[in-house]
Amino acid sequence: MAIKTIMCVVGVKVGDGDLQTAISLCAENNAQLSVLVVSFASPPPIGDYTSTISDAWLEERTREVQKLAKRAGKVAEVVRTAGISASVHSEYAEFVWTADTIGRYGRYSDLTLIGPEALKSDVLRSKVIEGALFESGRPLLILPAGSAPTLTPKRVLLAWDSRLESARAAREALEMLIGADEVHVTIVDPDTSSMMNGPEPGADVGSYLAHHGVRVIVDRLPSGGNPVADVLNQHAVDINADLIVMGGYGHSRLRERVFGGVTKSMIDVPKFPILMAR
Known part of the structure; x- marks a missing residue:
C-alpha cells in the first residue's frame, strides 16, 4: 500500500x-x-x-x-x-x-x-x-527514541505466526517489503500442525511474498524458553533491521493486559521502529 x-x-x-x-x-x-x-x-x-x-x-x-x-x-x-x-x-x-x-x-x-x-x-x-x-x-x-524513521527500509523483520493479524500486517507493509533489500520472515518456535504453519513453516507466506517480488529469507528460531519479544528484538539486532512488521493483539486486549503477550512487550519497551496492524 x-x-x-x-x-x-x-x-x-x-x-x-x-x-x-x-x-x-x-x-x-x-x-x-x-x-x-x-x-x-x-x-x-x-x-x-x-x-x-x-x-x-x-x-x-x-x-x-x-x-x-x-x-x-x-x-x-x-x-x-x-x-x-x-x-x-x-x-x-x-x-x-x-x-x-x-x-x-x-x-x-x-x-x-x-x-x-x-x-x-x-x-x-x-x-x-x-x-x-x-x-x-x-x-x-x-517510532522509539533514537530510531531512524523511514518508509523505505532496507532490511525488514516480518514476525510471522500464520494468524490473521500477521497476514494483515504483511499486506499493509507490502510496498515497503517489495522495496527492501531483505525481508526476514521470522517464526519463533514454529507450529508445524496443519492448522498453523504446516510441515514447512514460512513456505506459504514466503511464496506469496516472492510472487510480489519480495526478496524473502525465512528464519525459523527456537525461543529456548525466552520471551518471544526478546527473540524478535535480538534477531532484529542480528540482521540489522530497519523495521519490524508484525500483527497486533492476536489475543484479546484483556488477556494481554492481565497475562502479558508479545504485542504488549513490544509496545511497552519498543527497541526498533514497528509497523503494526490488526
Missing part, C-alpha cells in the same frame, strides 16, 4: 518532536500530513458536593479548551512553515471516547504515527495505540 497520508497525534503538554518527525517523513515521501491535537476533558464531578464545585469544573474545562486552541494554533504555524501539504484538527475529547475519536480521524490516513514524545505519556500512548489498532482499520507506526 502506498503511503500518501500520515496522521500524527499531538498532546497539549508534549513537545514537537513527533510532529517534526512526521513532517520529515511526509516531505521525504511527498505525503499529506494530518495532525490531530488532543486534549483529555476533565471528568465531571461526582458525589455530594457536585453543586458547589460545578462552577470550578466548568472554569477548568474552559481553560483546557483555551489551551487546546492555543496549542493547535502553534502546531498549525509549525506545519505552515514546513511547507508541506497538511491539515490540523483539534479535539477536546472525553477520556472514555478518546480512542474512538483518534480512530475516526485515523480512517482517513494510510497510517498513524506514534513517536517518542507520545510514547513517554502513558495515557496518550495507550489511547493512540488503541485508537489506531482497534478503531481506525489502518496500521500503526511506532
